[in-house]
Each structure stands twice: as structure tokens, then as C-alpha cells.
Amino acid sequence: MTRKEIAALACKELEIIYPDIDCTLNYEKPYELMFAARLAAQCTDARVNIVTKTLFKKYPTLESFANADLQELEQDVKPCGFYHTKALSLKTMASQLIENFGGEVPSTMEELLTLSGIGRKTANLMLGDVFKKPAIVTDTHCIRITGRLGLTDNKEPAKVEKDLIKLIPPEISSHFCHQTVQFGRDICRARNPKCGECTLSYFCRYNKNNQGGV
Numbered sequence: 001m002t003r004k005e006i007a008a009l010a011c012k013e014l015e016i017i018y019p020d021i022d023c024t025l026n027y028e029k030p031y032e033l034m035f036a037a038r039l040a041a042q043c044t045d046a047r048v049n050i051v052t053k054t055l056f057k058k059y060p061t062l063e064s065f066a067n068a069d070l071q072e073l074e075q076d077v078k079p080c081g082f083y084h085t086k087a088l089s090l091k092t093m094a095s096q097l098i099e100n101f102g103g104e105v106p107s108t109m110e111e112l113l114t115l116s117g118i119g120r121k122t123a124n125l126m127l128g129d130v131f132k133k134p135a136i137v138t139d140t141h142c143i144r145i146t147g148r149l150g151l152t153d154n155k156e157p158a159k160v161e162k163d164l165i166k167l168i169p170p171e172i173s174s175h176f177c178h179q180t181v182q183f184g185r186d187i188c189r190a191r192n193p194k195c196g197e198c199t200l201s202y203f204c205r206y207n208k209n210n211q212g213g214v
Contacts, residue, residue, distance in 0.1 A: 003151055006203055007167035010149055013200050014179040021178045023129050025049065030105040030130045031097060032056055034115075035065075037122040038089050039080040051079050062103055065094035089117030107131045121157060128174025136161045136168065137177040141184030148188065148206035 001009075024045040027033040032052070040048045055076055059065045065073075074087040093116045097103055105126060106112055112123035121137055128135030136142075138157040142164075146152050152163040168176050187194045193206070201207040 001203060003167055006149055007151055007164075009203050010146075010151070010200060011168065011172060011176060014176065014183060015172075017199065018179045018182050021175070021182050023125070023178060024181070026052060028056075030126070031062060031094075033129060034105060034118065034122060034126055035090050035093070037125055038093070038117050039077055039086055041086070042082065043080045048080055051077060062094045062098055065090055066098055085117070092116035093118070105130065107133075120161065124161070124174075124177075128177070132174075134165075134170030135174045135177070136164045137174065138164070139177070139181060140190075141188075142177050142180045144190060145180045145184055145188045148193075148204060149200065150205035 023033070025033060025036040025040060026049045027036055036048050036052050039051065058076065059068060059073075068091055070087060070091060073091060074083045077083050077087050077090070080086060096115050097105065100114070101111070106115075107127070107130075109120070109123050109127065112118055112126055113120070121139060124135040124137045127133040128137065138160045143152075143155060143157065143160050146160065146164060147155070151167055152160050154160050154163060164173070184190075187198050188200075195201050195204075195207045195210070198204065198207070
């Protein structure tokens with residue numbers, strides 16, 4: 001099968017399993033999703049959701065983040081790890097959004113990448129979830145699963161993104177990435193993937209090479 005054919009099968013099967021999947025980070029305002037995604041770097045979404053439940057009440061506006069005492073903000077986000085860097089990013093992002101974008105989250109990749117601590121992964125998340133634009137969010141689950149399926153031979157997020165743009169229909173690209181995240185948590189785990197329970201195994205390169213998985 002060609003990569004295009006494999007991609008079509010993957011989209012079909014994942015839609016059957018996770019038709020209503022959405023981003024697992026909790027937020028109400030667009031910038032809250034961006035802040036939560038920044039905190040989620042090398043941290044679980046579940047832990048971030050616990051932290052932001054209190055954080056977004058304590059700092060209800062961009063102005064409150066921009067004016068926050070940095071050391072106090074560091075303690076507020078400490079459970080997410082790398083709290084010095086993350087707290088500074090949130091405070092700086094809040095100021096940048098106010099000063100450069102009138103308090104609104106920008107809607108282009110180029111503008112999003114000007115914000116403190118924001119890379120293509122988070123920028124694509126914002127474009128897909130907030131602005132409903134085509135977007136490929138290459139998190140670790142997406143990279144692992146699409147690699148195992150044979151949709152890409154790359155490990156670098158930007159290169160995987162370029163590969164998948166050619167294969168995944170743009171109108172479902174963001175949804176597809178959310179599906180791979182949940183699929184990675186449930187079935188296609190980094191260690192001991194559940195190949196015997198996987199409905200994608202019949203066209204999976206990893207499963208074929210490992211004769212049913214390990």
C-alpha cells in the first residue's frame with residue numbers, strides 16, 4: 001500500500017474509535033489554551049488541568065498575568081515542572097498579547113511564533129482548535145504512531161509535520177492529531193503497545209515487523 005492509502009485507512013479507523021475526541025487541556029479563553037499548552041511541555045495534560053483550574057481563577061485576565069509577581073507565579077506553576085522558564089513565558093506572553101496584538105491571540109503561524117515559548121506544535125494547536133484552520137500538531141504520540149504506521153520515517157516534529165500535510169486531509173488534520181494522542185495513550189503506547197487489541201494492526205508496519213507486537 002502507498003502512504004496515501006495507509007493514511008486513509010488510519011483516518012477511517014481512528015474516526016470509528018474516537019469520533020468525538022477533543023483537546024484534553026481545559027480552557028475557556030483562547031489564550032488559556034496557549035498558556036496551558038506551554039505548561040504541558042514535558043508534563044501531563046491531567047496535571048496541567050489541575051494547576052490551571054486554580055491558576056486561571058487567580059489570574060483571570062491577561063493583565064493579571066502580565067502584572068503578576070514572577071516569583072509567586074513560579075510557585076503557582078511549579079507542579080508542572082520547569083517552573084522558572086514556564087512562569088516567565090506566561091508573564092511575557094501576556095504582555096506581548098496586550099502590547100502587540102491588542103489582547104487577542106493572533107491567528108497566523110508567523111505571528112504565533114513571535115510569542116515567548118511558542119513553537120510550531122503549540123502554534124498548530126491554536127490554529128486548529130481555536131481558529132479551525134488546517135493544522136498538524138506533532139506531539140510525541142503523533143510522531144510515534146505515524147512512524148509505526150509507516151506514514152513518516154522522520155522523528156523531528158517539523159519534518160513529520162511536512163510529511164503528514166501531504167497525507168492527511170486538511171479539514172480533519174487537527175482532529176486526526178487529537179485522535180492519535182488518545183490512541184497513543186490507550187493502545188499504541190511507547191512501551192508494550194497493545195498490538196493484539198489494535199484495529200489498525202492489519203496495515204501497521206510496526207506490527208508487521210514485530211509479528212504481532214511485543
